[in-house]
Amino acid sequence: MKKFVKVYNDIMTYIALVCLLGFVISVLIQVFSRTFLPFFPSWTEEAARYLFIYMVAFGGSVAVRKNEYVGVEILSDMLPEKAQRILKIAILIALAVFSGYVLINSTMGFALIKYRMVSTAMQIPMQYVYGSLLVFFGLLVFSYILEIILVLTKQDTRE
Template identity: 60%
Template sequence: MKKAVNMFNNIMSFMGMLCLVIFITSVLVQVISRTFLPKSPAWTEELARYSFIYMIAFGSSVAVRTKEFVSVDLLVAKFGPKFNRILNIIIQIGILGFCGYILVYSVWPFANIKYRMVSTAMQIPMQYVYLSMVLLFALLIVSYIFEIILTLTGQE
């Protein structure tokens, strides 16, 4: 199981880094064209924004595994490891349920309404942009399922 989780995290890390490279390249093209060219391309700003959004979507699933999200450890410091493990599972199940609820009742209906639009500068269908929200919460759900399984089996 741990091998599958590590492979999943490696893929998400690679996708996040790819989005970061696209973001940096887009911003560099924008800065260089504004400085040295008479007219800068309009698509660079949108590409930077969309690649940043996807970078967050991929990176958030990695942050679950590396425990990079902000947490309060007031209760964890007071009790033993068995209680901490149970508390950790309860918190992960709660966050998993919250992500599922947001995906089903908020993100999915919103993405379905807006998918027919077209972006201003790049003229790409906005369904690809709004897919990032669906992807974000779906990847968070998968990541928290992996974390719950690893915590239950003691492989964390």
């Protein structure tokens, strides 16, 4: 299980890094062309926005696994170890259920309905943009389930 979780984290990290690199390149092209050229490509702003959205989508699951989301632990640290584990599992279950709820509603509300629309500058179908909701919340649900399993089996794979 530890090896699977490590490979999963590595894959999500690399995909998020590729999106970050594309985002930075797109912004640099935009800044350079607006500063030094008489014209600028219109697609760079949209590309930067969409790459940023997908970077957050893939990076979110890594944040769950590395416990990097903001949390208040002052009260839970006062509890005995068994109560801490129970509280952590309850919180993870609540977060997984909430993410699953948003996943189901975002599928019908955005990703499937917007298939006819295209973006203004890049002319790509908006279903790929709104599909980031499916990716983000799907990966969150999967990551929370992995985390619940690891807490129940008392395995810690944090790096």
